Amino acid sequence: MKIATSVLAAALLSATAAWAGDPGVSDTEIKIGDVNIMTGPAAFVGRGVSLGSKIAAAEINAAGGINGRKIKILTEDDGYIPSRSFQALTKLLDEDGIFALNGTSGTANVLAMMPLITENNLPTVVTTAPSALIYKPVRPSVFTFGASYSDAFYAQLKYIHDHSEPNNPVYGVIRQDDDFGQEVEAGYERAVKEFGVKDGIRLRFKKGTSNFAAEMAQMKQAGVNVLANGGIFAGAANILSEARKLDMNLQSADVWSEGIPASAKLAAPAGYDYTVGDYVALSGPAVEKFLAMAKAFTTADELAGVSRYTFVTYVGLKSLAHAMRECGKELTRACTIEKLRQTKNLDTGGLSAPVSYDNPQQLAGTEVAVYQLHAKDVTFHELVGFKKY
Amino acid sequence: MRTGHYKESVGGLIALSDSKAVWAWTVVLLAALVAAPFLVGAYSLTLMVSALIAVIGAVGLNLLTGTTGLISLGQAGFLAVGAYTNAILLTDYHMPVWVGLPAAGIAGALVSIVVGIPSLRLKGLYLAITTLAFAFIINHIILYAEHVTHGPNGVFVTGAKLFGFGLQRGPALYYLALTLAVATIFAALNLLRTRVGRAWIAIRDHDIAARVMGIDLVRYKLLAFVVSSFIVAVAGALLSLQIRFVNIDVFALILSIEALAIIILGGLGSVAGAVLGAVFLSYLPEAIRLVLSAVIDPASPLYANYVYEIRGIANGLVIVLFLRFKPDGLIGFWRDARKYWSNWPLAY
Numbered sequence: 128m129k130i131a132t133s134v135l136a137a138a139l140l141s142a143t144a145a146w147a148g149d150p151g152v153s154d155t156e157i158k159i160g161d162v163n164i165m166t167g168p169a170a171f172v173g174r175g176v177s178l179g180s181k182i183a184a185a186e187i188n189a190a191g192g193i194n195g196r197k198i199k200i201l202t203e204d205d206g207y208i209p210s211r212s213f214q215a216l217t218k219l220l221d222e223d224g225i226f227a228l229n230g231t232s233g234t235a236n237v238l239a240m241m242p243l244i245t246e247n248n249l250p251t252v253v254t255t256a257p258s259a260l261i262y263k264p265v266r267p268s269v270f271t272f273g274a275s276y277s278d279a280f281y282a283q284l285k286y287i288h289d290h291s292e293p294n295n296p297v298y299g300v301i302r303q304d305d306d307f308g309q310e311v312e313a314g315y316e317r318a319v320k321e322f323g324v325k326d327g328i329r330l331r332f333k334k335g336t337s338n339f340a341a342e343m344a345q346m347k348q349a350g351v352n353v354l355a356n357g358g359i360f361a362g363a364a365n366i367l368s369e370a371r372k373l374d375m376n377l378q379s380a381d382v383w384s385e386g387i388p389a390s391a392k393l394a395a396p397a398g399y400d401y402t403v404g405d406y407v408a409l410s411g412p413a414v415e416k417f418l419a420m421a422k423a424f425t426t427a428d429e430l431a432g433v434s435r436y437t438f439v440t441y442v443g444l445k446s447l448a449h450a451m452r453e454c455g456k457e458l459t460r461a462c463t464i465e466k467l468r469q470t471k472n473l474d475t476g477g478l479s480a481p482v483s484y485d486n487p488q489q490l491a492g493t494e495v496a497v498y499q500l501h502a503k504d505v506t507f508h509e510l511v512g513f514k515k516y
Numbered sequence: 517m518r519t520g521h522y523k524e525s526v527g528g529l530i531a532l533s534d535s536k537a538v539w540a541w542t543v544v545l546l547a548a549l550v551a552a553p554f555l556v557g558a559y560s561l562t563l564m565v566s567a568l569i570a571v572i573g574a575v576g577l578n579l580l581t582g583t584t585g586l587i588s589l590g591q592a593g594f595l596a597v598g599a600y601t602n603a604i605l606l607t608d609y610h611m612p613v614w615v616g617l618p619a620a621g622i623a624g625a626l627v628s629i630v631v632g633i634p635s636l637r638l639k640g641l642y643l644a645i646t647t648l649a650f651a652f653i654i655n656h657i658i659l660y661a662e663h664v665t666h667g668p669n670g671v672f673v674t675g676a677k678l679f680g681f682g683l684q685r686g687p688a689l690y691y692l693a694l695t696l697a698v699a700t701i702f703a704a705l706n707l708l709r710t711r712v713g714r715a716w717i718a719i720r721d722h723d724i725a726a727r728v729m730g731i732d733l734v735r736y737k738l739l740a741f742v743v744s745s746f747i748v749a750v751a752g753a754l755l756s757l758q759i760r761f762v763n764i765d766v767f768a769l770i771l772s773i774e775a776l777a778i779i780i781l782g783g784l785g786s787v788a789g790a791v792l793g794a795v796f797l798s799y800l801p802e803a804i805r806l807v808l809s810a811v812i813d814p815a816s817p818l819y820a821n822y823v824y825e826i827r828g829i830a831n832g833l834v835i836v837l838f839l840r841f842k843p844d845g846l847i848g849f850w851r852d853a854r855k856y857w858s859n860w861p862l863a864y
Binding site: 165166170204208209210213214217218220221222233235236238239241242260304305306307308309333426 | 557558559562563566652655656659660667668669670672684755758759760761763764765766768770817824825827828
């Protein structure tokens with residue numbers, strides 16, 4: 128009896144110690160980290176990403192928080208430089224004592240933080256870099272929300288092939304010479320093989336390239352009329368602008384970064400009604416509902432910065448909050464990870480397909496919707512709803 | 517009170533310092549650095565490791581640019597060569613750290629010979645552009661030699677141990693970085709007192725005059741590239757140990773620009789200047805963060821919405837103002853302070 132009591136006491140003590148030991152949780156607050164691009168040329172993306180966490184936190188807090196605890200978002204800037212991401216997460220872990228991580232920047236940035244994430248068993252939802260490098264191999268505390276670039280391109284090319292393919296189609300791809308570009312080409316490869324169409328030309332360019340005159344001249348010479356445009360932001364706009372100069376008749380499939388208002392404004396003057404494949408909504412009632420809700424928690428300046436990047440971290444934090452809520456009062460990292468792993472069909476109000484991490488890769492949001500830009504009024508309309516490819 | 521700097525022997529002329537006070541303060545500083553892991557938190561220790569890596573890289577670049585006058589924008593490339601060599605040897609070939617670190621330096625030195633050859637005919641901006649092109653070439657090689665470098669996927673650096681201690685975080689990594697930084701500083705200081713160091717300075721001041729005096733430009737310029745790149749590549753290897761992941765995005769061009777900024781801000785041509793510049797620029801963002809959070813209410817909309825922009829502007833502004841009002845860099849401040857106190861109360 129005495130031994131049993133001692134064992135029970137020890138078990139209770141160790142359980143309490145484990146709970147008390149997890150940083151970032153007090154009786155009133157849960158600290159969630161966000162390492163993002165807040166300075167530099169891509170800061171407009173980071174601000175959108177960071178805003179998603181803040182809006183989700185404000186909405187959750189207004190509704191009473193997580194079992195009585197308010198969420199506090201702590202943002203650190205990494206300037207899109209991996210070594211700074213590592214340093215920023217070190218600060219969030221050691222100085223601020225975060226409980227979990229939601230916002231992140233690029234793939235290399237997440238990978239630079241990965242050793243810290245795994246050794247701290249930090250519940251992490253990666254929403255902006257859904258690359259296979261993040262979830263293969265799967266890390267127990269890392270959950271990924273988002274489809275692959277490969278699926279996003281395949282979905283668009285499939286739509287073009289099925290509905291709007293020009294006569295004598297010649298496909299071509301232009302992509303960055305990195306892991307992101309590899310995924311773009313993988314989607315293209317799958318499409319041309321499956322559709323049995325002519326694979327006109329495959330071009331690579333270096334990240335940061337801004338002049339695509341030579342590449343597009345090669346495209347024209349190859350007779351390309353269906354383009355997988357792997358450029359991002361100004362790069363994608365410059366590719367389309369060069370195509371217009373050469374008077375190319377193009378169906379262009381683009382990266383989801385071209386679905387944000389700033390990118391669309393850059394690319395629209397070229398006059399191509401390009402498509403975008405995305406794992407979050409770009410238009411429709413879900414977006415309108417979100418904007419109406421966000422108005423209550425943001426300034427006019429912030430609201431103007433809302434983009435698809437806001438939606439992805441919003442959904443990320445909602446799924447994290449759902450898992451934390453399921454853990455009840457005694458919130459631990461281990462419990463949160465377990466509950467995240469059990470998450471199935473979590474409704475996101477139509478901003479994405481329902482979120483389910485209950486698969487070996489802990490990967491959700493792999494369904495892609497296809498949108499098309501209306502270049503004249505710079506708006507997007509849905510062509511195909513969320514669907515697995 | 518010291519009244520002058522008269523040297524009575526050759527030994528006195530070439531001594532690193534003839535001042536007992538300097539040696540005493542150096543020992544105090546070293547003791548403080550050795551004790552640091554017991555006194556500061558994990559984040560501060562991470563910042564210190566980053567600063568020590570920056571010190572090693574800056575001292576290496578200073579030998580090339582500050583001492584020999586060969587401007588290089590290829591430092592990111594040499595850092596990448598060192599980091600990848602160390603990462604691949606450790607992770608793919610399971611080599612020990614004591615093989616990985618020197619191998620990284622040797623790889624950097626060998627590659628530098630290829631870059632150094634154009635320097636025999638080029639100077640100034642022309643050389644800077646050549647070295648910049650080298651950084652791009654390295655970038656391409658890393659991306660396309662996937663079977664060796666893992667291409668764009670990068671390499672996770674694992675298994676770095678020395679005498680049973682994990683070397684990739686905490687005090688062990690700090691002491692390794694500190695040892696290498698101290699060794700680099702002393703090696704650089706000693707090099708500058710040798711024939712090689714004097715030849716480099718002569719080349720910087722006037723290469724044709726140096727050649728007339730019998731200095732073999734080919735040999736010494738290449739030697740400057742080799743020594744500098746060895747050191748920078750070792751800094752790259754340490755960086756790979758610290759962040760435990762290497763990928764081409766880690767070695768962006770901005771690193772080369774920052775490295776030049778460090779040695780210019782510290783004071784070109786001076787080892788102490790390179791050290792001061794590296795420490796100053798490593799801690800400047802942190803200092804600005806502390807000042808801003810003390811001056812602006814962190815809960816205010818101004819702080820919430822614009823703090824990152826303000827930090828970036830403040831960072832740039834400090835550097836610009838510094839160079840405007842103290843063009844000889846931080847070492848100039850140090851020299852002024854030393855002169856003032858050495859001559860006190862007769863300072864002018």
